[in-house]
Amino acid sequence: MKWVLDNLDVIAAYTGAHLVQALPPILVAFALSLPLAKLANSRGWLRASVTTTSGLMYAIPSLPLFVLLPGLIGTSVRSPLNISIALSLYGLALMVPTASDAFRSVSGDVLGSATAQGYAPAARFLQVELPLAGPVLLAGVRVVAVSTISLVTVGGVLGVPSLGMLFTDGVRRGIVAEIAAGIVVTAALALLTDALLVLLGRVIMPWTRRQEGRRP
Amino acid sequence: MNQNPFLQSLHWLAESSRWSGPDGIPIRTLEHLGYTALGVVVAALLAIPLGLAVGHTGRFKGLAVATAGAARALPTLGLVTLFALLMGIGLTAPLLSFVILAIPSLLAGAYSAIESADPATVDAARAQGMTELQILTRVELPLGMPLLIGGVRGATVQVVATAMLAAYVGNGGLGRYIFQGLGSQNYPQMIAGSLLVIALALLLDLALLLLQRLTGPRSARTP
Numbered sequence: 001m002k003w004v005l006d007n008l009d010v011i012a013a014y015t016g017a018h019l020v021q022a023l024p025p026i027l028v029a030f031a032l033s034l035p036l037a038k039l040a041n042s043r044g045w046l047r048a049s050v051t052t053t054s055g056l057m058y059a060i061p062s063l064p065l066f067v068l069l070p071g072l073i074g075t076s077v078r079s080p081l082n083i084s085i086a087l088s089l090y091g092l093a094l095m096v097p098t099a100s101d102a103f104r105s106v107s108g109d110v111l112g113s114a115t116a117q118g119y120a121p122a123a124r125f126l127q128v129e130l131p132l133a134g135p136v137l138l139a140g141v142r143v144v145a146v147s148t149i150s151l152v153t154v155g156g157v158l159g160v161p162s163l164g165m166l167f168t169d170g171v172r173r174g175i176v177a178e179i180a181a182g183i184v185v186t187a188a189l190a191l192l193t194d195a196l197l198v199l200l201g202r203v204i205m206p207w208t209r210r211q212e213g214r215r216p
Numbered sequence: 217m218n219q220n221p222f223l224q225s226l227h228w229l230a231e232s233s234r235w236s237g238p239d240g241i242p243i244r245t246l247e248h249l250g251y252t253a254l255g256v257v258v259a260a261l262l263a264i265p266l267g268l269a270v271g272h273t274g275r276f277k278g279l280a281v282a283t284a285g286a287a288r289a290l291p292t293l294g295l296v297t298l299f300a301l302l303m304g305i306g307l308t309a310p311l312l313s314f315v316i317l318a319i320p321s322l323l324a325g326a327y328s329a330i331e332s333a334d335p336a337t338v339d340a341a342r343a344q345g346m347t348e349l350q351i352l353t354r355v356e357l358p359l360g361m362p363l364l365i366g367g368v369r370g371a372t373v374q375v376v377a378t379a380m381l382a383a384y385v386g387n388g389g390l391g392r393y394i395f396q397g398l399g400s401q402n403y404p405q406m407i408a409g410s411l412l413v414i415a416l417a418l419l420l421d422l423a424l425l426l427l428q429r430l431t432g433p434r435s436a437r438t439p
Contacts, residue, residue, distance in 0.1 A: 059421035061377030064410030067394060071221045071407055146288050153291040157384050158398065164293055171297040171385060179301060183294035190289035 003177040011166070015185060018162040021080045022087070022149045022189075029091025029144050030137075034130075036092070037099030050096055057093035062086065062154045083155040083162075090151065091144045098140030102133035135208050138201040142194050149190040153182070163189075224404035225411065239392070241412065247388040248416060251307075251379040255314025256322075256371050263319045264364070267326020271360075272352050280327055284320035292317055292378050300385035310382035317378055318371035325367010329360025361431040369424040376417045390416065 004011070040050040065086045069075055075082040106129050114128040130137075156164020166182030169175075202209045228234065234241050270280045295316060299309035333356040341355045357364070383391030393409025396402070 055425075056418060056421070059373045059417050060414050061373075061380055061417055063377070063380055063391070063394060064413045067406045067410040068414075071403070077403070077406075143288070146285075150289055150291045153293050154381070156293060157381065157395070164291070167291070167293045167297040168384075171301055174301060176298070176301055179294060179298045183291060183298065186291045186294060187286075187289040191286070194289075 001177060003175050004181045007178075011163075011181060011185060014161060014163045014165055015189065017080065018149070018152050018164075018186070018189065021083050021155070021160075021162055022152045025084050025087035025091050025148050026141065026145050026193075028088045029095045029148075030141050032088075032092060033095035033099040033140075036096045037103055040096065040100050041103055047100060050100065054093040054097050057089060062090070062151050063157065065089070066155060066158060078159050080155070080160055080162075083152060083160055087148050087151055091148055094144050094147070095140050098143075099133070099137055102136035102140070103129065105136060106132045131205065134201070134205045138197065138205070142197050145193045145197060146190045149193060150186060153186055221403050221407055225407035228404050228408045229411070244388060244390050244392055245412065245416065248376070248379050248390045248413070251310065251314065251382065251387070251389055252372060252375045252420070255311060255375040255379070256318050256368065258311065259315045259318035259371060259375075260322055260368065262315070263322035264326045267323045267367075268330055268352060268357070270323075271327035271330025272348070272356065277327065280323055284324045287316070287320040290317070292374075293381050293384075296378065296381045296385060305386050307387070309385070310379070310387050313382075314375045314378055317374050321370030321374060322367045325364050325370065329363035329367070330356045331360075332363055333359045362428045365424060365428040365431055369421060369428065372420050372424060373417060376413070376420060380413055 036050070040047045066083060067077065069082055069086055070077050073085070075085065110132065111124065111129060114124045119128060152162045153164030153167060155162050156166075156168045163182050163186045166178050166185075170178030170182065229241075237243070267280070270276050292313070295313040296310060299312050303309040303312075330352070337359070338351060338355060341351045346354065379389050380391030380394065383389050383395055390409055390413045393412070394406050397405035397409060
């Protein structure tokens with residue numbers, strides 16, 4: 001406990017670095033998954049191969065990916081950017097199949113009605129399809145957010161500053177409190193982000209809130 | 217000198233000395249497989265009966281879902297280093313972290329497998345006079361087998377990745393090559409180690425995917 005109180009500034013700095021690496025991949029995975037999922041849904045074979053590729057991508061452990069990427073795209077093993085790019089790939093691997101399912105769950109009759117009512121394609125997507133796919137998309141983003149925030153710590157073994165450094169430094173210097181603080185702050189950050197996403201979902205999709213209340 | 221690191225890593229892999237001795241690729245691969253198998257089996261012994269009970273009775277489902285969700289927020293490296301510090305060198309510390317990290321997928325796989333059975337089918341079995349245990353083992357389990365194997369698959373992928381981090385705190389396995397390479401700034405060796413782990417992870421994943429397909433009920437396999 002004394003270590004934690006003496007090193008609040010260190011923890012704060014690592015938390016900041018952690019968020020800088022974790023938040024962009026979550027946003028990138030969400031934003032890119034929408035067009036990619038729409039594209040995948042437009043062709044049956046493309047959808048099947050996207051599902052397979054995503055599954056295989058997810059089986060690749062994070063550390064080897066962090067090590068391989070620099071050789072492929074020229075980033076540095078010790079750079080935060082390298083971690084963020086790798087985590088964006090994992091986020092996409094999880095998010096594209098989810099978004100593809102989300103859009104497929106929207107009834108074709110509803111989309112047809114919207115078209116008949118005079119919705120232009122872009123408006124139909126933004127005002128009808130996206131809100132209806134919303135709850136499933138939100139569920140996907142929540143999983144991506146929690147696992148991304150947790151995975152950033154792995155970069156610590158490569159010397160990339162994040163809350164993971166509390167683990168590598170703690171084990172090197174034999175300070176249990178430092179490692180415990182790292183676990184608690186990382187998990188808290190993940191669960192807090194998750195809670196914020198749930199809250200955001202209730203604000204922008206108020207109808208899901210009412211449905212939850214009515215469910216027996 | 218400025219050769220492609222991937223070509224250099226192939227040279228590293230091709231050296232015959234890499235393929236024998238205690239730090240050789242076969243031994244390190246076996247160590248890695250051993251850690252993974254041990255972690256998944258111990259976790260399965262704990263989580264699968266529990267998951268089956270939760271799925272069959274429908275009790276404590278909320279708790280099981282919440283536990284599985286919260287466990288995803290736990291940083292793997294944190295657990296590995298914490299246990300290494302608390303329990304010292306040896307297999308107990310990494311094994312404990314493997315088990316903790318494998319439990320959520322197994323638990324989720326087991327209860328969703330049982331839950332996936334059509335309630336009408338389960339009631340029909342009950343009406344025919346099957347005991348609850350018979351319903352579980354002869355109706356719900358065979359129907360949900362692909363989902364259960366799916367849980368094993370998720371757990372295996374998780375433990376293969378974590379087994380690599382165990383090398384960071386002095387254990388064997390394929391992670392050794394990456395950390396040795398990091399220490400001696402030998403990037404080709406790090407790539408070689410990474411390729412070996414990825415190959416192992418993908419092979420295990422594909423083998424379990426195949427098993428998942430094979431255990432599916434025949435009617436579900438034909439579209």
